[in-house]
């Protein structure tokens with residue numbers, strides 16, 4: 001008979017919004033977790049920055065400021081990193097893996113900047129590196145991509161992956177809240193990053209897009225490869241313009257294969273991949289339009305599976321801790337069974353195409369002089385760049401005259417050239433709003 005093994009000892013790095021919930025779940029669910037793993041999970045230590053702070057439910061004897069010492073201790077089996085940021089998180093995780101420990105992390109910023117170093121270490125030292133919490137909080141999304149869909153051919157991953165910005169845009173749309181007021185609420189609810197610039201400028205969503213694209217297309221993608229636009233420029237006028245079109249503004253992450261031009265020897269992979277994050281209008285009838293507050297939702301389109309939708313809590317302490325615990329149990333089971341989990345493969349090495357080559361649609365709102373020939377001058381600017389107009393509508397008269405133009409799909413470079421051209425027209429007083437349109441054609 002196999003000898004019963006002792007408890008698995010867990011080192012927790014960071015005890016903030018997510019870390020404190022991990023401690024709570026480990027304590028409250030100890031018996032169930034032990035039964036599911038086959039042996040108890042025991043907290044060996046909690047590395048913090050401010051040891052003097054009272055932390056409910058955390059045994060003060062376990063608290064240390066020596067994170068480096070904790071991750072290299074012989075009596076630690078698994079390290080959970082919920083500090084965030086690049087350093088010291090990277091060094092601590094590498095040290096842990098070098099000394100034979102498996103790692104669970106929620107750190108999308110680090111994975112998207114230097115995941116390659118971490119994955120190489122996991123491979124070299126035979127350690128597990130699990131990171132479900134890093135994208136879309138509680139939603140099981142990375143495991144499905146990493147395992148369930150690994151036999152399929154993913155064409156596209158599209159969705160809302162940042163809870164803070166979704167909360168802000170939802171508040172602006174549904175009750176006319178101001179940007180700053182809504183951001184403060186999102187911070188108070190524990191959704192925002194330590195520096196919320198990461199959320200509102202789209203860095204967080206871009207990091208998540210890089211992680212998703214890498215898994216979906218088996219190709220190396222870092223945050224630097226992702227075209228990124230945040231929501232700080234989204235004005236009340238943009239939100240109102242969207243309403244006028246029966247649309248809603250959402251910050252979208254889009255990862256897709258770009259088909260070949262035809263006849264090229266690109267095979268099923270196409271010319272490469274497009275990975276981008278920007279605020280876009282989507283019709284209110286689209287399923288993503290009904291994703292409210294800090295919820296996230298992601299569509300995955302795969303050749304054989306068809307279209308799959310993943311929806312749930314994308315941010316917040318308890319939902320994120322749920323994903324961390326799921327990984328912790330998976331890793332602990334691997335340790336008990338002596339079989340490591342999957343390793344990342346980025347064999348495809350597809351090029352990430354520049355944003356200018358990506359095909360999108362624009363909504364353009366112009367303040368114009370109300371005189372003969374304006375429409376012709378505006379239309380000529382679109383024709384000059386071979387951008388075809390889907391709809392044009394005039395609103396108001398005289399000083400108040402406005403034109404709303406929605407285009408068909410065209411290369412993004414051509415669309416931005418049109419906008420530049422419109423800015424130079426005498427009859428255009430102001431380009432009041434420009435936004436991409438997704439979710440229909």
Ligand SMILES: NC(=O)C1=CN([C@@H]2O[C@H](COP(=O)(O)OP(=O)(O)OC[C@H]3O[C@@H](n4cnc5c(N)ncnc54)[C@H](O)[C@@H]3O)[C@@H](O)[C@H]2O)C=CC1
Pocket residue numbers: 013014015016017018019047048049050067081082083084085088106107108109133134135137190191192193194314315316317320
């Ligand atoms: N809050 C959320 O909804 C989600 C957070 N995440 C990720 O989880 C991680 C943690 O996020 P939060 O808990 O929200 O952040 P937080 O700022 O509330 O907690 C981080 C904690 O780490 C501590 N810390 C910083 N440097 C340290 C060091 N050298 N040694 C020990 N402790 C240190 C800080 O004092 C803080 O208490 C981040 O990577 C974040 O991106 C992922 C998904 C959702």
Ligand SMILES: N[C@@H](CC=O)C(=O)O
Pocket residue numbers: 134135136137161162163164165191192193199204314315316
């Ligand atoms: N700040 C992030 C937290 C989860 O990843 C968000 O708002 O989505």
Ligand code: NA
Pocket residue numbers: 132133134135136137138139140141142323
């Ligand atoms: Na997740």
